[in-house]
Amino acid sequence: MDKPIKIAIAGLGTVGVGVLKVLNDNKEAIAARCGRSIEVCAISARDRTRDRGVSIEGLTWYDNPVDMAEDDNVDVVVELIGGSDGTAKALCEAAIENGKHVVTANKALIAHHGTALAKAAEAKGVNVSYEAAVAGGIPIIKALREGLAGNTFDRVYGILNGTCNYMLTDMRETGRDFDVILSEAQDKGYAEADPSFDVDGIDAAHKLAILTSVAFGCEVNFEGVQVEGIRHVSPIDIEFAEELGYRIKLLGITSRKNGHVEQRVHPCMVSKEHPISKVEDVFNAVVVEGNFVDRAVFEGRGAGEGPTASAVVGDLVDIARGLSVPTFSVAADKLKKLPSSPLARHKGSYYVRLMVLDRPGVFADIACVLKEHGVSMETVVQRHHAPDKSVPLVLTLHETQEQSMLDALDGIAKLDSVVETPRMIRIEDF
Ligand SMILES: NC(=O)c1ccc[n+]([C@@H]2O[C@H](COP(=O)([O-])OP(=O)(O)OC[C@H]3O[C@@H](n4cnc5c(N)ncnc54)[C@H](OP(=O)(O)O)[C@@H]3O)[C@@H](O)[C@H]2O)c1
Numbered sequence: 001m002d003k004p005i006k007i008a009i010a011g012l013g014t015v016g017v018g019v020l021k022v023l024n025d026n027k028e029a030i031a032a033r034c035g036r037s038i039e040v041c042a043i044s045a046r047d048r049t050r051d052r053g054v055s056i057e058g059l060t061w062y063d064n065p066v067d068m069a070e071d072d073n074v075d076v077v078v079e080l081i082g083g084s085d086g087t088a089k090a091l092c093e094a095a096i097e098n099g100k101h102v103v104t105a106n107k108a109l110i111a112h113h114g115t116a117l118a119k120a121a122e123a124k125g126v127n128v129s130y131e132a133a134v135a136g137g138i139p140i141i142k143a144l145r146e147g148l149a150g151n152t153f154d155r156v157y158g159i160l161n162g163t164c165n166y167m168l169t170d171m172r173e174t175g176r177d178f179d180v181i182l183s184e185a186q187d188k189g190y191a192e193a194d195p196s197f198d199v200d201g202i203d204a205a206h207k208l209a210i211l212t213s214v215a216f217g218c219e220v221n222f223e224g225v226q227v228e229g230i231r232h233v234s235p236i237d238i239e240f241a242e243e244l245g246y247r248i249k250l251l252g253i254t255s256r257k258n259g260h261v262e263q264r265v266h267p268c269m270v271s272k273e274h275p276i277s278k279v280e281d282v283f284n285a286v287v288v289e290g291n292f293v294d295r296a297v298f299e300g301r302g303a304g305e306g307p308t309a310s311a312v313v314g315d316l317v318d319i320a321r322g323l324s325v326p327t328f329s330v331a332a333d334k335l336k337k338l339p340s341s342p343l344a345r346h347k348g349s350y351y352v353r354l355m356v357l358d359r360p361g362v363f364a365d366i367a368c369v370l371k372e373h374g375v376s377m378e379t380v381v382q383r384h385h386a387p388d389k390s391v392p393l394v395l396t397l398h399e400t401q402e403q404s405m406l407d408a409l410d411g412i413a414k415l416d417s418v419v420e421t422p423r424m425i426r427i428e429d430f
Pocket residue numbers: 010011012013014015016044045046047048050063064065079080081082083087105106107108132133136302303304305308
């Protein structure tokens with residue numbers, strides 16, 4: 001066997017402790033696969049006294065994790081602190097500078113600074129590995145970058161945030177409101193005290209920006225992701241979606257057309273028959289459309305101690321084996337700067353729910369506004385009749401340009417008989 005590879009772990013929270021457990025419990029299998037053992041030699045966290053539930057005896061403790069980057073014993077720095085800047089970034093940069101490989105689960109860091117880190121790492125001949133940053137336990141980076149490297153991709157999409165998927169599943173099963181489910185999810189520890197990263201789609205957007213880069217060989221462009229979260233999805237929309245044959249999922253979708261990239265994260269209606277509609281609770285899924293492999297669907301746990309640590313250790317095994325591939329599929333200095341396509345130019349079908357006063361002529365007024373903007377209706381559902389009271393009116397619209405849809409909705413919102421802001425959800429016909 002070759003000499004052991006030595007690693008330093010910064011961050012001993014959910015993921016850091018998980019990595020210690022995997023490396024300990026599967027020590028022999030991992031050593032056999034690598035032809036050498038993977039040994040933790042140093043650790044860092046904020047609170048030195050806290051019991052982590054795992055043995056850290058004999059490991060060098062660093063109060064400041066950035067100092068690990070200068071430890072001559074260390075071959076690989078594993079960054080499991082989090083945050084797009086601050087200590088996590090300083091540590092990764094210092095590690096690369098000192099010729100050490102970096103493994104991280106930090107999607108915010110890679111989404112914001114991935115290109116720069118990749119350039120620095122490749123110039124130094126070290127790896128920056130981040131499998132755990134996208135879809136937790138699903139090895140989607142490896143799949144796109146290696147197993148599917150014979151393909152070109154025009155579209156990759158998926159359920160990239162387990163908290164949102166859990167909440168949407170619960171809303172459908174119980175008919176309860178978003179706020180009730182959110183506070184329950186917070187109590188159970190599925191959602192953070194500040195849930196905005198999850199429910200406003202930012203976490204999914206970080207992951208999508210990374211997937212875009214790997215799939216299309218372009219620089220990571222988080223600012224180019226158009227994001228809308230799930231706060232406005234209500235049980236009534238979920239009920240109508242069911243009736244129309246759809247499920248509502250928060251999806252991240254990246255696609256390439258005419259040299260432009262469209263990156264979007266928003267709630268979508270997807271046919272109940274599509275495999276992604278069957279992915280429920282905290283599970284994630286990623287669908288890849290390759291020009292030779294066709295459609296490949298990956299499903300698994302997107303977060304949590306075990307699945308995330310599994311991905312981190314997968315990266316460590318690659319490094320221990322001496323495997324080195326370009327960070328984002330293509331050499332970092334050859335990554336393209338692809339222009340973003342604005343959502344206003346997106347073409348798609350739409351679900352619209354209006355709350356209207358149930359009186360004669362309302363429907364004709366709405367149809368008139370839609371016609372003015374060249375938007376044509378596919379179906380209309382009005383379940384309740386309550387003369388002069390407010391009732392839901394649901395429309396699905398044929399494929400149209402998003403700007404026309406938005407202009408039509410502006411016009412509809414101004415009608416006297418429309419009593420609430422219209423709700424619009426994009427229908428995806430995958
Ligand atoms: N949790 C998941 O399921 C999951 C899934 C995918 C990716 N990730 C990513 O993995 C990373 C870690 O997540 P986590 O859930 O494990 O976080 P966590 O439980 O909050 O743990 C963070 C750890 O970082 C340590 N830390 C914070 N600031 C530090 C500093 N300045 N110096 C040294 N240590 C510091 C904390 O120390 P103390 O313990 O002493 O406070 C803690 O041990 C994040 O980038 C996250 O986005 C997490």
